[in-house]
Amino acid sequence: MHISHRQHFFNHLAQTSDYPLALEIERAEGVYMYGTDGKRYLDLISGIGVSSVGHRHPEVLKAIHDQLEKHMHLLVYGEFVQGTQVQLAKALSDTLDVQTSYPSPFGLIDNVYFTNSGTEAVEGAMKLAKRYTGRSGFISCFNAYHGATQGALSLSGSEWFKKSFRPLLPGITNIKHGLIEDLDKITEKTAAVIIEIVGAESGIRIASNEYIIALRKRCTETGTLLILDEVQTGYGRTGTFWAFEQYGIYPDIVLSAKGMGGGMPIGAFMASQKLMGVLKTNPILGHITTFGGHPVSCASALAALQITLNEDLSSQATAKGELIKTLLVHPRIKEVRGKGLMLAAEMESFEKLKETIDKCIELGVVTDWFLFCDNSMRIAPPLTITEDQIREGCDVILTALDTI
Ligand code: PMP
Numbered sequence: 001m002h003i004s005h006r007q008h009f010f011n012h013l014a015q016t017s018d019y020p021l022a023l024e025i026e027r028a029e030g031v032y033m034y035g036t037d038g039k040r041y042l043d044l045i046s047g048i049g050v051s052s053v054g055h056r057h058p059e060v061l062k063a064i065h066d067q068l069e070k071h072m073h074l075l076v077y078g079e080f081v082q083g084t085q086v087q088l089a090k091a092l093s094d095t096l097d098v099q100t101s102y103p104s105p106f107g108l109i110d111n112v113y114f115t116n117s118g119t120e121a122v123e124g125a126m127k128l129a130k131r132y133t134g135r136s137g138f139i140s141c142f143n144a145y146h147g148a149t150q151g152a153l154s155l156s157g158s159e160w161f162k163k164s165f166r167p168l169l170p171g172i173t174n175i176k177h178g179l180i181e182d183l184d185k186i187t188e189k190t191a192a193v194i195i196e197i198v199g200a201e202s203g204i205r206i207a208s209n210e211y212i213i214a215l216r217k218r219c220t221e222t223g224t225l226l227i228l229d230e231v232q233t234g235y236g237r238t239g240t241f242w243a244f245e246q247y248g249i250y251p252d253i254v255l256s257a258k259g260m261g262g263g264m265p266i267g268a269f270m271a272s273q274k275l276m277g278v279l280k281t282n283p284i285l286g287h288i289t290t291f292g293g294h295p296v297s298c299a300s301a302l303a304a305l306q307i308t309l310n311e312d313l314s315s316q317a318t319a320k321g322e323l324i325k326t327l328l329v330h331p332r333i334k335e336v337r338g339k340g341l342m343l344a345a346e347m348e349s350f351e352k353l354k355e356t357i358d359k360c361i362e363l364g365v366v367t368d369w370f371l372f373c374d375n376s377m378r379i380a381p382p383l384t385i386t387e388d389q390i391r392e393g394c395d396v397i398l399t400a401l402d403t404i
Contacts, residue, residue, distance in 0.1 A: 004036060019354075021368070023361065028055035031385045033366070042393050044367045044381045049200075049232045049342070052259035053307045054382040060262040060303045067299035077114065077289045084298045085114065091305050092256075092270060095241050102216045102249040104226070104272070109254060111276040112268050114293025118231035118257030119147030121267040122194070124287055125253045126151050128271065129192035129225045131278045131286065138169075139186055139193040139224075141177040143202035143372040146194060146229055155194055157202075158372050178207050183218045192225040192253070197243040200232040203373025204337050204344035209247055216249040225275075227253040231267070232342065235259040236308045236383055239318035239340035246339075262304030266297035313383040317341040320390060324379060327394040332356075332401045341383055344376040345397070352404060353377060359400035365393050 006024055023041070025033045031054055033041045046052055053060060067084055074080050089112040096109040115121045130136055140146065142157035154169035156162050171189075175182035177199050186193055197212060199205035207215075219226040228251040233243035237259060240246050244254075252275065257267030279286035308314065317340035324343060325336045334346040347353045353375055360367055367377050381393065 021361070021366070023366070030054040030056075031382050031389055040364055041361070042365045042381075042389060042396070044365055044393050045378050046259070046380055046382050047263075048378075049237060049258045049380050050261070051263055052235055052237060052383045053262050053304050053313070054384040055263065057262065057303070057307060057384075059307055060300050063299040063303035064264070064296055067296050070295075072296060073291065073294060077292045082293075082295055082298075084295050084302060085293045088112070088293075088298045088302045088305070089114075091302060092268065095305070095309075096254065096270065098242075098245055098250065100245075100248050100250040102213055104250045104252045105220055106252055106272040106274050108250075109270045109272055111273050112270045113276065113279070113287070114298070115257070115267040115269065115289065116265050116291050116294075116297075117147075117267045118229075118255065119149050119152045119267075120289070120292065121231070121255040121257055121269045122147045122152040122155065122229065123149060125194070125227050125255055125269040125271075126155075126192070127287055128253065128269065128275060128279060129227065132275055133191045133223065133225065135189055135191040137171040137173065137187075137190045139173050139175055139190055141195055141199060141202070142174045143205075144177070144194075144196060144199060144229075145201035145371050161372070177202065177205050178211050180211055180214050183214055186215075186218050186222055186224050188222050190222060190224040192227050193219055194227040194229055194255075196229045196231075196233060197247065198233050198238055198339050198342055200342070201371035201373070203346075203370045203376045204342060206337065206339055207247075212244075212247040212249055216251075219252070225252040227251065227255065229255045231255055231257045232259075232380075233339075235304065236314035236317055237340055237342050237380070239321070240314050241308065243339070260301050260304065261297055262300040262307075264294075264297040264300035266294070266301050267292075308383070311384070314340070317383050320383070320385060320387070323387065323390055324394060327391065328379075328397065330398055330401045332404075336379075338379075341380055341385075343379040344370065344373070345379060346376045348375070350374040355404040356397070356400045359403055360396055363396045363400060365396040365400075367397070 140155040
């Protein structure tokens with residue numbers, strides 16, 4: 001017999017949303033999740049871009065089990081040589097060994113600092129940028145989300161989201177994602193620009209090639225570091241392992257998390273040894289963490305990386321994203337935008353979107369909206385989703401749209 005945890009969920013789990021989905025999921029496998037009542041749900045959001053290789057991928061499970069047989073946490077970050085952690089750092093560096101037309105003045109990225117989350121990767125990168133440049137100004141985009149803690153929250157481009165937590169960090173300027181004129185706001189006082197090539201929580205906003213190249217040039221000109229937040233776009237989701245590969249530019253710092261862990265918590269900020277080296281001295285231990293790069297998370301992340309490369313999930317993401325765009329045609333859908341399997345279907349209003357999402361869940365398909373865009377449906381399934389499963393999901397969305 002199943003015991004429902006629903007009542008305790010509302011009574012004892014700190015609630016931070018007026019509308020939690022509150023589905024009680026007992027187990028998940030591949031692209032499907034199963035409720036305590038046995039109901040099957042097709043997962044079209046992957047836990048917000050986390051389960052990119054699907055839930056409980058057998059190779060991820062094996063890597064975790066193998067690591068558990070060896071050791072779990074040993075000592076705070078960076079003191080012991082832990083094989084799995086080092087292997088992952090090397091494998092990530094290999095994915096970043098990319099020649100581009102607009103390189104970074106610091107050369108290729110070959111150093112990885114592991115964190116527990118995307119937010120912590122952002123915090124670490126901010127500290128690195130301040131330390132390296134001796135500057136304190138940061139630039140981020142309106143309606144961007146980069147994390148929950150005070151520093152990362154300061155970068156958020158939503159006043160609505162930030163206002164009740166002020167004062168936050170000074171020296172933050174927001175620019176409009178994609179607007180070349182706004183790049184003049186990057187000056188010799190700016191430590192770093194932090195940006196997503198495809199803005200996620202603003203509802204999937206794709207930057208043009210021209211804009212990203214102009215951004216790279218402006219950063220180099222002003223001695224500003226270019227931090228690419230690839231927390232949602234990375235690990236194959238937009239059609240290449242890293243989204244920047246499609247733009248011919250190379251960043252100074254790359255951030256990763258979410259899909260990186262194959263379902264386990266892990267993140268990273270990555271830079272060249274020249275940049276990262278400033279965290280070593282003055283004071284000694286310039287940035288520290290107890291759990292960052294936990295061996296079990298590293299094992300899972302290494303398996304996810306290998307699956308993504310071996311199964312060529314990046315190119316699959318492009319083809320599958322195109323299929324979704326051709327299938328999701330309905331008078332109620334204004335447009336489907338996105339890259340790879342990072343998509344948004346725009347509707348007429350939040351009310352209609354909410355009704356559609358509720359109806360989809362009733363019909364066994366999980367989708368949701370975006371933090372700073374409430375008229376668009378998030379579509380970001382595991383990259384391993386099959387063509388039949390895509391058709392199943394799109395049919396349900398179209399049926400839901402017919403009934404609301
Ligand atoms: N950057 C981006 C682009 C994100 O979407 C998120 C999470 N939604 C973060 C950073 C923060 O990651 P985390 O929730 O793992 O701290």
